[in-house]
Amino acid sequence: QQQVKQSPQSLIVQKGGIPIINCAYENTAFDYFPWYQQFPGKGPALLIAIRPDVSEKKEGRFTISFNKSAKQFSLHIMDSQPGDSATYFCAMTGGFKTIFGAGTRLFVKA
Protein backbone atom coordinates (compact mmCIF):
# COMPACT_ATOMS: atom_id res chain seq x y z
CA GLN A 1 0.00 0.00 0.00
CA GLN A 2 1.45 3.34 -1.10
CA GLN A 3 1.93 5.75 1.79
CA VAL A 4 1.75 8.60 -0.68
CA LYS A 5 -0.97 8.40 -3.33
CA GLN A 6 -0.12 10.00 -6.67
CA SER A 7 -2.43 10.85 -9.56
CA PRO A 8 -2.88 10.67 -12.47
CA GLN A 9 -0.90 7.63 -13.61
CA SER A 10 -0.36 9.20 -17.02
CA LEU A 11 -0.91 12.58 -18.60
CA ILE A 12 -0.76 13.93 -22.15
CA VAL A 13 -0.67 17.68 -22.78
CA GLN A 14 0.03 19.97 -25.69
CA LYS A 15 3.21 22.02 -25.76
CA GLY A 16 2.65 25.15 -23.68
CA GLY A 17 0.02 23.48 -21.49
CA ILE A 18 0.19 23.26 -17.69
CA PRO A 19 0.22 19.66 -16.47
CA ILE A 20 -0.69 19.22 -12.81
CA ILE A 21 0.27 16.15 -10.78
CA ASN A 22 -1.26 15.59 -7.35
CA CYS A 23 -0.16 13.69 -4.27
CA ALA A 24 -1.85 12.94 -0.95
CA TYR A 25 -0.32 11.51 2.21
CA GLU A 26 -1.42 10.35 5.65
CA ASN A 27 1.70 10.15 7.79
CA THR A 28 2.61 13.56 9.22
CA ALA A 29 6.03 12.39 10.47
CA PHE A 30 7.60 13.40 7.16
CA ASP A 31 8.97 16.93 6.85
CA TYR A 32 10.38 17.26 3.36
CA PHE A 33 8.39 16.79 0.15
CA PRO A 34 10.49 16.45 -3.03
CA TRP A 35 9.59 15.77 -6.63
CA TYR A 36 11.88 13.63 -8.76
CA GLN A 37 12.06 13.46 -12.56
CA GLN A 38 13.11 10.32 -14.39
CA PHE A 39 13.98 9.86 -18.06
CA PRO A 40 13.98 6.39 -19.65
CA GLY A 41 17.03 4.34 -18.76
CA LYS A 42 18.16 6.78 -16.07
CA GLY A 43 17.86 7.05 -12.31
CA PRO A 44 15.49 9.66 -10.85
CA ALA A 45 16.88 13.15 -10.22
CA LEU A 46 15.64 15.76 -7.77
CA LEU A 47 13.57 18.43 -9.50
CA ILE A 48 12.19 20.63 -6.71
CA ALA A 49 11.28 20.22 -3.03
CA ILE A 50 9.30 21.95 -0.29
CA ARG A 51 8.99 21.88 3.48
CA PRO A 52 5.48 21.91 5.06
CA ASP A 53 5.86 25.38 6.59
CA VAL A 54 5.75 26.86 3.06
CA SER A 55 2.62 26.83 0.87
CA GLU A 56 4.27 27.34 -2.51
CA LYS A 57 7.71 27.14 -4.09
CA LYS A 58 8.74 28.06 -7.63
CA GLU A 59 11.89 27.11 -9.50
CA GLY A 60 11.85 28.18 -13.12
CA ARG A 61 8.80 26.63 -14.79
CA PHE A 62 8.15 24.22 -11.92
CA THR A 63 5.91 25.06 -8.94
CA ILE A 64 4.99 23.01 -5.88
CA SER A 65 1.78 23.88 -4.04
CA PHE A 66 1.49 22.47 -0.51
CA ASN A 67 -1.70 22.21 1.56
CA LYS A 68 -0.69 21.02 5.01
CA SER A 69 -4.21 20.83 6.46
CA ALA A 70 -5.43 18.70 3.54
CA LYS A 71 -2.20 16.65 3.48
CA GLN A 72 -1.88 17.24 -0.25
CA PHE A 73 0.77 18.67 -2.53
CA SER A 74 1.01 19.13 -6.27
CA LEU A 75 3.46 19.88 -9.06
CA HIS A 76 2.63 22.36 -11.82
CA ILE A 77 4.75 22.67 -14.95
CA MET A 78 4.28 26.02 -16.68
CA ASP A 79 4.72 26.34 -20.45
CA SER A 80 5.44 22.62 -20.77
CA GLN A 81 7.89 21.49 -23.47
CA PRO A 82 8.45 18.15 -25.23
CA GLY A 83 11.70 17.85 -23.26
CA ASP A 84 9.61 17.68 -20.07
CA SER A 85 8.27 14.29 -21.19
CA ALA A 86 9.36 11.98 -18.37
CA THR A 87 8.07 10.15 -15.33
CA TYR A 88 7.53 12.30 -12.25
CA PHE A 89 7.51 10.98 -8.70
CA CYS A 90 6.33 12.78 -5.60
CA ALA A 91 7.97 11.70 -2.38
CA MET A 92 8.16 12.42 1.31
CA THR A 93 11.24 12.33 3.49
CA GLY A 94 11.46 11.92 7.27
CA GLY A 95 14.50 10.94 9.29
CA PHE A 96 16.56 8.90 6.88
CA LYS A 97 13.71 7.48 4.79
CA THR A 98 12.26 8.70 1.50
CA ILE A 99 9.00 7.11 0.37
CA PHE A 100 7.85 7.56 -3.23
CA GLY A 101 4.51 7.76 -4.97
CA ALA A 102 3.70 5.42 -7.86
CA GLY A 103 4.74 7.93 -10.53
CA THR A 104 3.09 9.88 -13.36
CA ARG A 105 4.15 9.41 -16.97
CA LEU A 106 3.94 12.79 -18.71
CA PHE A 107 3.99 13.19 -22.48
CA VAL A 108 4.12 16.68 -23.95
CA LYS A 109 3.05 16.81 -27.59
CA ALA A 110 5.00 19.11 -29.88
Next chain:
Amino acid sequence: NAGVTQTPKFQVLKTGQSMTLQCAQDMNHNSMYWYRQDPGMGLRLIYYSASEGTTDKGEVPNGYNVSRLNKREFSLRLESAAPSQTSVYFCASLDRVVGEKLFFGSGTQLSVL
Protein backbone atom coordinates in the same frame (compact mmCIF):
# COMPACT_ATOMS: atom_id res chain seq x y z
CA ASN B 1 33.10 12.64 -10.23
CA ALA B 2 31.28 9.39 -10.94
CA GLY B 3 28.51 9.97 -8.35
CA VAL B 4 26.72 6.67 -7.64
CA THR B 5 27.98 3.65 -9.58
CA GLN B 6 26.03 0.38 -9.78
CA THR B 7 27.13 -2.94 -11.22
CA PRO B 8 26.04 -4.89 -13.15
CA LYS B 9 23.69 -2.96 -15.46
CA PHE B 10 21.84 -6.09 -16.59
CA GLN B 11 21.53 -9.58 -15.12
CA VAL B 12 19.48 -12.68 -15.86
CA LEU B 13 19.16 -15.31 -13.14
CA LYS B 14 17.41 -18.63 -12.83
CA THR B 15 15.05 -19.19 -9.91
CA GLY B 16 17.05 -20.15 -6.84
CA GLN B 17 20.34 -18.61 -7.93
CA SER B 18 22.04 -15.99 -5.78
CA MET B 19 23.74 -12.76 -6.70
CA THR B 20 25.02 -9.51 -5.23
CA LEU B 21 24.37 -6.07 -6.65
CA GLN B 22 27.21 -3.66 -6.00
CA CYS B 23 26.94 0.07 -5.32
CA ALA B 24 29.59 2.69 -4.61
CA GLN B 25 29.42 6.47 -4.15
CA ASP B 26 32.23 8.99 -4.20
CA MET B 27 30.39 11.96 -2.68
CA ASN B 28 31.25 11.20 0.96
CA HIS B 29 27.58 10.76 1.84
CA ASN B 30 26.74 9.01 5.10
CA SER B 31 23.44 7.42 4.07
CA MET B 32 22.82 4.92 1.27
CA TYR B 33 19.71 3.17 -0.05
CA TRP B 34 18.43 0.35 -2.22
CA TYR B 35 15.12 0.76 -4.09
CA ARG B 36 13.29 -1.41 -6.56
CA GLN B 37 11.15 0.03 -9.36
CA ASP B 38 8.20 -1.86 -10.81
CA PRO B 39 5.59 -0.59 -13.29
CA GLY B 40 2.73 1.14 -11.49
CA MET B 41 4.42 0.75 -8.10
CA GLY B 42 6.92 3.58 -8.15
CA LEU B 43 10.14 3.20 -6.19
CA ARG B 44 9.92 1.03 -3.09
CA LEU B 45 12.57 1.12 -0.39
CA ILE B 46 14.20 -2.26 0.25
CA TYR B 47 16.90 -1.43 2.81
CA TYR B 48 18.85 1.59 3.84
CA SER B 49 21.98 2.45 5.81
CA ALA B 50 21.76 5.72 7.71
CA SER B 51 25.46 5.63 8.44
CA GLU B 52 28.43 3.29 8.18
CA GLY B 53 27.86 0.30 10.44
CA THR B 54 24.04 0.48 10.46
CA THR B 55 21.37 -1.01 8.22
CA ASP B 56 17.57 -0.95 8.47
CA LYS B 57 14.63 -2.51 6.68
CA GLY B 58 12.52 -0.48 4.31
CA GLU B 59 9.09 -1.22 2.84
CA VAL B 60 9.91 -4.47 1.02
CA PRO B 61 12.92 -6.21 2.65
CA ASN B 62 11.85 -9.86 2.34
CA GLY B 63 14.18 -11.96 0.21
CA TYR B 64 17.07 -9.48 0.41
CA ASN B 65 20.11 -8.84 2.57
CA VAL B 66 22.47 -5.88 2.58
CA SER B 67 26.00 -5.09 3.66
CA ARG B 68 27.44 -1.64 4.30
CA LEU B 69 31.03 -2.55 3.53
CA ASN B 70 32.45 0.91 4.27
CA LYS B 71 31.31 4.51 3.84
CA ARG B 72 31.48 4.27 0.05
CA GLU B 73 29.96 0.85 -0.64
CA PHE B 74 26.54 -0.70 -0.01
CA SER B 75 25.69 -4.07 -1.54
CA LEU B 76 22.36 -5.88 -1.99
CA ARG B 77 22.23 -9.67 -2.00
CA LEU B 78 19.54 -12.00 -3.29
CA GLU B 79 20.18 -15.36 -1.62
CA SER B 80 17.64 -17.39 -3.60
CA ALA B 81 16.18 -15.39 -6.46
CA ALA B 82 12.46 -15.63 -7.27
CA PRO B 83 10.54 -14.40 -10.35
CA SER B 84 8.84 -11.80 -8.10
CA GLN B 85 12.24 -10.15 -7.73
CA THR B 86 12.36 -9.30 -11.43
CA SER B 87 12.69 -5.53 -11.31
CA VAL B 88 14.94 -2.54 -11.85
CA TYR B 89 17.10 -1.90 -8.80
CA PHE B 90 18.43 1.53 -7.90
CA CYS B 91 21.06 2.45 -5.38
CA ALA B 92 21.09 5.98 -3.97
CA SER B 93 23.01 8.11 -1.51
CA LEU B 94 21.70 11.05 0.49
CA ASP B 95 23.08 14.56 0.65
CA ARG B 96 21.83 16.21 3.85
CA VAL B 97 23.94 19.33 3.41
CA VAL B 98 21.76 20.72 0.60
CA GLY B 99 18.25 19.79 1.64
CA GLU B 100 17.68 16.04 1.66
CA LYS B 101 18.66 15.21 -1.90
CA LEU B 102 18.94 11.63 -3.09
CA PHE B 103 21.50 10.87 -5.79
CA PHE B 104 20.64 7.76 -7.79
CA GLY B 105 22.73 5.36 -9.82
CA SER B 106 21.68 4.34 -13.31
CA GLY B 107 20.05 1.11 -12.18
CA THR B 108 20.37 -2.67 -12.59
CA GLN B 109 17.78 -4.45 -14.69
CA LEU B 110 17.31 -7.93 -13.19
CA SER B 111 15.27 -10.73 -14.69
CA VAL B 112 14.62 -13.94 -12.77
CA LEU B 113 13.39 -16.78 -14.93
